[in-house]
Amino acid sequence: MAQIREIKKRIKSIQNTQKVTHAMELVAATKMRRSQEAAVAGRPYSHTLHEILSKVQSASHEKRHRLLKTNSSPNQLIIVVSSDRGLAGGLNLNVFREILKAETRNTSFITIGKKATQFVAKSGLNLTASYGSEEIPFLQLARLLTKMVSDDFVAQKYSKVSLIYPHFQSVVLQVPTWIQLLPIPPISQIEEEIPSGDFLFEPSADLILDSILKHHVLTQIYQVLVETKASEHSARMVAMKNATEAAGDLVDDLTLTYNQARQEAITKELLDIITAQHAFE
Amino acid sequence: MLHLQIITPEKIVFDDEVDQVSLPTATGQITILPHHVALVTSVKPGELIFKKHSKEELLAAGFGFAQVAADNVKVLVDLAAPEEELEERKIEEAKKAAEQALAQKHLLSEEEFATASANLQKALAQLKIKHRRRRI
Numbered sequence: 001m002a003q004i005r006e007i008k009k010r011i012k013s014i015q016n017t018q019k020v021t022h023a024m025e026l027v028a029a030t031k032m033r034r035s036q037e038a039a040v041a042g043r044p045y046s047h048t049l050h051e052i053l054s055k056v057q058s059a060s061h062e063k064r065h066r067l068l069k070t071n072s073s074p075n076q077l078i079i080v081v082s083s084d085r086g087l088a089g090g091l092n093l094n095v096f097r098e099i100l101k102a103e104t105r106n107t108s109f110i111t112i113g114k115k116a117t118q119f120v121a122k123s124g125l126n127l128t129a130s131y132g133s134e135e136i137p138f139l140q141l142a143r144l145l146t147k148m149v150s151d152d153f154v155a156q157k158y159s160k161v162s163l164i165y166p167h168f169q170s171v172v173l174q175v176p177t178w179i180q181l182l183p184i185p186p187i188s189q190i191e192e193e194i195p196s197g198d199f200l201f202e203p204s205a206d207l208i209l210d211s212i213l214k215h216h217v218l219t220q221i222y223q224v225l226v227e228t229k230a231s232e233h234s235a236r237m238v239a240m241k242n243a244t245e246a247a248g249d250l251v252d253d254l255t256l257t258y259n260q261a262r263q264e265a266i267t268k269e270l271l272d273i274i275t276a277q278h279a280f281e
Numbered sequence: 282m283l284h285l286q287i288i289t290p291e292k293i294v295f296d297d298e299v300d301q302v303s304l305p306t307a308t309g310q311i312t313i314l315p316h317h318v319a320l321v322t323s324v325k326p327g328e329l330i331f332k333k334h335s336k337e338e339l340l341a342a343g344f345g346f347a348q349v350a351a352d353n354v355k356v357l358v359d360l361a362a363p364e365e366e367l368e369e370r371k372i373e374e375a376k377k378a379a380e381q382a383l384a385q386k387h388l389l390s391e392e393e394f395a396t397a398s399a400n401l402q403k404a405l406a407q408l409k410i411k412h413r414r415r416r417i
Contacts, residue, residue, distance in 0.1 A: 041292045048288055048355050052321055052348045139290065139359075147392050199350075202308050202322040211323060212346060222290060 004265065007258045011251055018247035024087070025240035032171070032233035039168060039223075039230045046219050053212050054187050060205040066154050067213045070183050073159040075106045077128070077149065079181070081165035081224055082116035083232040084133050089239035091166050091232060092116070095176040098164060108158070110145070112225070133228070142222040150217060153182045165224045166231040172238055174231040179224065181217055283315050284353040285331055287340065287361050294340070294361040295331075302331040302354055304347055305406075313349055320349040324358055326399075326406040328413075338363070341407040344399065360403055369411050376404040 080099065082092045092115045100123070108126045111117045113133040120127045129148070131141060149161045160180065167177035201208055285302050287295040303312045305327025313320075329342040343360030379401035382393070 038291070042290050044286075044293055045288045045290045045357060048286075048348070048357055049346070052346055052355075052357070055348070056321060143396070144392075198319050200318055200320045202306060202320065205321075208321060208323055208346070215346075219290065 004258065004261050007254055007261060011254045011258065014247050014250050014254070018244055018251070021240045021243040021247065025237055025244060028233050028237035028240060032230065032237055035226065035230040035233055036168070039226045042223050042226055046223055049212070049216060049219055050187070053216055055199055056201065056205055056209050056212055057187055059199060059201060060209040065209060065213060067150060067182060067217070068184050071153075071156045071159050073156050075108065075158050076160040076162070077108050077110065077152065077158040078102075078104075079110045079112065079145065079149070079161070079163040079221075080116040080120065081163065081228045082111070082113035082119075082133070083228070084114045086115065087239060088232055088236040089242075091174055091235035092119070094174070095164055095166055098176040098178075110148070112141070112145075113228075133225070138222055138225045142218050142225060145221050146214065146218040149182060150214060158182075163221070163224060165228045166235070168227045168231045168234065171234045174235055179220060181220065184213060184216065282352070283313065283317075285356070286354070287329070287356045287358065289358060289361050294363075297333070299331045299333045300335075302329070304329060304356065305342055306347070313354055315352055317349050319351070320347075322347050322349075324356065326360075326402040328406065328410055329356065329358075329361065339410050339413070341403070341410045343403045343406075362407060369408070372404050372407045372411065375400060376408065379404060 078099070080095065082095060086092070092113075095116075096119045099119075104125060108128040109120045110128050111120050111130040113131075117127070117130040120130075131144075136144070149158075152158055153161055161182040163179045163181055164176060165179075166174040169175050282298045282300065283302060285295060285297065285299045286293065301312060301314050303310055304322070305325055306322045307325055308322070310327070311322070324342055324345040324347050326341075326343050329340040331338055331340075341360065341362045342356070343358045345356065345358030347354065347356045379397050382397035383401065
């Protein structure tokens with residue numbers, strides 16, 4: 001009897017957990033749709049910016065812009081982008097594993113999201129600044145980061161600034177991806193009908209290049225922040241879907257055991273009655 | 282006909298054929314007609330006006346860039362609000378907040394100052410469009 005009650009209790013508690021994970025799955029699914037739309041909607045902008053940038057760069061005489069040229073500082077800076085909350089499968093862990101694989105001597109870190117902050121602090125790495133991923137609007141956060149890293153880079157504090165984040169490949173696949181922010185890697189030229197030499201630049205190619213390069217860094221960071229959100233929600237949705245399914249399997253198993261135990265108890269009771277009756281006859 | 286695309290980081294605001302378009306650029310307001318020479322320029326806050334079948338439409342533009350090539354114009358801006366979307370109260374608030382921030386200039390870092398003055402310029406551009414529409 002005691003065993004039966006025990007099993008019943010476990011089934012109840014697993015069913016409660018299942019309800020919670022199912023609710024989280026639904027919430028993550030809605031949030032994912034929204035952030036996915038935002039991530040996709042930002043693409044025409046960055047694509048066109050890239051197009052203009054490639055034109056401006058080939059026309060500009062200033063080949064050694066301060067954001068393009070390398071310097072000899074021994075230090076480098078890594079920006080780690082993660083989620084604020086857990087329960088998202090291996091999303092953050094995969095990113096952190098990549099960092100542990102990378103060269104981290106003379107490296108400072110800027111973290112976005114609580115999980116990354118905790119990871120960097122725990123691993124005893126050099127943490128320079130950290131931001132929550134939900135406290136500041138993305139565009140503002142991107143602006144802040146751009147300002148911070150480009151100032152430090154121009155002041156030759158770092159020779160390289162890179163960024164790692166979970167890239168949104170598909171709903172079930174988020175790949176940790178490195179982006180080199182500074183020095184800005186050579187921009188791939190886009191072939192078009194009109195050669196860039198035929199373009200007129202107002203006020204001048206050099207002036208536009210300066211502001212467009214800064215903007216390029218900003219757009220990259222912004223796009224990364226938006227994509228990380230999409231990755232987070234889809235990873236959480238998948239993780240919660242798996243959890244709900246696993247809970248369902250457990251409940252099925254336990255129900256079977258419960259029925260067996262119940263049947264056993266009934267058989268035993270019947271046996272008792274029958275043997276008692278036989279004894280009387 | 283000109284193919285005009287207005288793109289912000291959030292979405293494509295406008296994507297259609299127009300007859301002409303005026304842009305607020307760093308060197309002043311310029312108007313682009315079909316067969317304009319290829320051009321890349323930077324956009325500053327102001328009024329973006331385009332005409333289609335002699336019907337004029339106004340947008341408040343923010344900071345950004347524009348590329349003109351072979352009858353297509355691509356405008357990248359961080360703000361592009363059509364007249365219907367502008368809410369005067371909100372804009373006034375933004376303007377006031379920006380002005381207040383600028384008044385305490387000595388307390389601000391260079392970056393905060395730049396952001397506040399950019400916000401003020403954008404708010405002013407939007408207000409201008411709002412007021413102008415009322416006169417007509």
